[in-house]
Amino acid sequence: MAEGAGVIAAIGAVAANGMLGLENWLPWDIPEELAYFERTVAGAALVVGRATYESMAEVPWDTFVLSHDPAFVPRPGCYRVGSVEAGLRGALATGKPVFVIGGASVYAAAWPYCRYFHLTRIERDFAGDVRFPDEIPLADWRLVSERRERYVERKSGEPVDCRFQVFEQARPRPLPYS
Numbered sequence: 001m002a003e004g005a006g007v008i009a010a011i012g013a014v015a016a017n018g019m020l021g022l023e024n025w026l027p028w029d030i031p032e033e034l035a036y037f038e039r040t041v042a043g044a045a046l047v048v049g050r051a052t053y054e055s056m057a058e059v060p061w062d063t064f065v066l067s068h069d070p071a072f073v074p075r076p077g078c079y080r081v082g083s084v085e086a087g088l089r090g091a092l093a094t095g096k097p098v099f100v101i102g103g104a105s106v107y108a109a110a111w112p113y114c115r116y117f118h119l120t121r122i123e124r125d126f127a128g129d130v131r132f133p134d135e136i137p138l139a140d141w142r143l144v145s146e147r148r149e150r151y152v153e154r155k156s157g158e159p160v161d162c163r164f165q166v167f168e169q170a171r172p173r174p175l176p177y178s
């Protein structure tokens, strides 16, 4: 079993004004923040919404893609699932750590099952068309770690502070059997 097996976590990044996405990609261009995401989820099984999945150039094996469309066939090594619970069950069955990687609709449905939420706060407003779901009660979760870095945001060429936070939920909801 891999380290972290059986643990469900989510990971995402949000701007100061709550924006998460723009035109099916990120509202910002911060390579170091993307590298943090890639490092954190390396070796994990992923649960992802179809829109986010389609925006990704590379998708690792054992990625569970949410779609209501039974005709949707994802890339080799990836599986279509029709509910967040089915995706989480499939991802757990791989024996790998599990990361929910968004987008907004998937965070909103999956957060009750997550032990951890890795949230990067990009400390500036950005234009966007998808918001981080307001209903996730992270204020009630325990802040386990926090690190602040300053990077250059490449679209504007301006420095931006990124706060890498990890929250822990005391009692995640158990997954229903089926």
Ligand SMILES: NC(=O)c1ccc[n+]([C@@H]2O[C@H](COP(=O)([O-])OP(=O)(O)OC[C@H]3O[C@@H](n4cnc5c(N)ncnc54)[C@H](OP(=O)(O)O)[C@@H]3O)[C@@H](O)[C@H]2O)c1
Pocket (backbone or CB within 6 Å): 011, 012, 013, 014, 019, 020, 021, 022, 023, 024, 025, 026, 048, 049, 050, 051, 052, 053, 055, 066, 067, 068, 069, 072, 081, 082, 083, 084, 101, 102, 103, 104, 105, 106, 109, 130
């Ligand atoms: N900042 C970040 O950390 C971050 C992370 C991830 C994504 N994003 C951004 O967020 C945006 C995409 O987010 P989004 O919320 O619009 O889309 P999304 O969650 O990636 O995908 C939405 C699609 O997933 C499927 N889906 C979602 N919930 C489902 C459920 N409960 N059961 C079955 N299928 C379900 C549906 O696909 P069908 O239409 O096929 O039924 C739905 O249309 C993009 O801009 C992306 O770049 C940002």
